[in-house]
Amino acid sequence: MSAALNSVVHEQDVDTQHRALRFLTAGSVDDGKSTLIGRLLFDSRAILADQLDTLEKRAAGAPIDLSLLTDGLEAEREQGITIDVAYRYFATKTRKFIIADAPGHEQYTRNMVTAAAGSDAAVVLVDITKLKLDDAEVTLLPQTRRHSLLAHLLRVPSIVFAINKIDALEAPAEGYAKVSAALRKFAQAAGIEVTAIVPVSALRGDNVTQPLDADWYDGPSLLQVLEGLPTVQEKVEGQLLIPVQYVATNGEGTGHQPRTLWGRIAHGQVKAGDEVQILPSGQTAKVAEVRKAGETVAHGVAGESAGLLLDRQLDVSRGDWIVTPGSATPRQSFEATLAWLDTEPAVVGRKYWVRHGNRWVQARISAIEHRLDVNSLAEAEAHELAINEIGHVRIELQAALPVEPYTANRVGGALIVVDPTSNRTSGALLVR
Structure with a gap:
């Protein structure tokens, strides 16, 4: 490496140490994502006085509903669910954070994909009270598996599992051990490298910002894990x-x-x-x-x-x-992983618009090689992809684009699919 380039790389290494960590919370509906973020904001004193006053008045003497700090849309407050991605900011003595509260409902998976695309880390919540702990092997919820797979496919560098509502168990140590084993087994089968698995109680604040006082767990709190995670560093070396x-x-x-x-x-x-x-x-x-x-x-x-x-x-x-001259070859066909987000299924032969960088090109799905079963992780034969399904497809373009494998570069390897009739964002393409 030249001295000039080495200087540039060193400067960027130093800069990334001071960058805010962008992370999203994901998981199934009512797993406690908004409450967890509210707890992080509350404990880090990132709540304005008027916000706190409003929450206290609404609570009328009852415990404050911390999830209201992120559910900003009227429809979210009425239904008690997260619909859009809510971004919140807070800081500790050692680091700044940007949080994306992603919706857990299947209907809004596209918003979760949007949040994951630019994140340094994903905190996938697992509501332990929804799982059958008496079974020999704990079965994870489909949305937990789907969000984890999407975060992995979108190359979110660090994936943290937070086992929530641990305070609701009579035997938390045993429950934590069984769910941890199920998460690690799933992650190994899916090729996901797990950064950490931490037990938390978002409602009470156990092990969120302060370490858990329990003889069965001596690991870090969730905030301690987040403070130690790296930010995504763009590739300075190599081709332009x-x-x-x-x-x-x-x-x-x-x-x-x-x-x-x-x-x-x-x-x-x-x-x-x-x-x-x-x-x-x-x-x-x-x-x-x-x-x-x-x-x-x-x-x-x-x-x-x-x-x-x-x-x-x-x-x-x-x-x-x-x-850089000669470093990229435009292609009119390529294979990709397709995460389908539209209510209208993805079908072979239909024309769509795709956006690559800042260019729009007409395209069609020429073949669906297989669909990924999020429960078994098996590859199943498919002739179409329904909403929230993930598949391996072949794409043909009307004009050549300089696409790259998504594993090499997020920008050059990602495309969005748009329905030409409704103008809805229909899917996310990750070049293989």
Whole structure:
């Protein structure tokens, strides 16, 4: 590694230590996700005085309902469920956090996928009171398995299981051991690397911010686990990849007007003098200048938004890609994992719109290889995918796109599927 690149990598390593950890809570309905977040906010004193006063008045002397801190929509408060993703912020002495409270109901799985796509960690809640602990092997709820699989497929780096309502058991040690064993068995079969399994009581606050005072558990609290998790670090080394989001014209008048190509660097780095290629046209040019926030800078690295001025005028528009020459090959067909989120099933041959970066292209599902059974994790034959089902499909595009395997890069390997008639977001494609 060159000295210059080594310096850039070191600077980014230092920067990631100070970044806020973005994590989501997931799991089945009524597992206590909103209450857990409310407990984290309450114990970390991240609640405004007027919010607390409103909650106390509504409680009328009863215990405060902490779930109301995240259920902001009127429909959520009326039904007692989370519908949309609610983002909340809090900080401890050592770290800042951004929480995404994802809905547990199957109908709103698409919102959970949205939250997971940009998260550093997932806290999957498991309501231990809903499980049959008398069985020889505990069977997990389907939504617990589905959310865990989706978080894994979406490459959420750290997955933490929080076994909630542990205070409701007469024998918490035995219950915790049996559910932990079931979670580890499921995770091993699904290829999920478990970061931690912690027992909590979101309602009482047991083992949420303070360690549990019990002789059967000597591990960390949930907050201690979260404080030690890494944030996602974009890949600085390797080839350049920038989806063009905006093309700005500099200067006024009818003379020469150099253009700045703006976008967030997905991976790699760029500096003046580097040769780049524009896709899908395939034209090449050299970078004359790199800008950030309107000022010329020495370089731009993965994770930063940057503007590039080229040494010659090229036909570039929103939706194009800027890459290292020869590093990406546009494709018109590819295999992918498809998480289907629409009430109308995904069928072979039907046309959809897909969005890759900032480009929209027509596409169709040419084949459904199989469907994943979230209960048995077996691959089943399928001719269509119903809502919330996950399958292995083949996609054909009307125009070639520089797709990458999702395991290599979240930006280059992810596409959303949109129904052309209803304009609903119908699915998420992860390139294999």
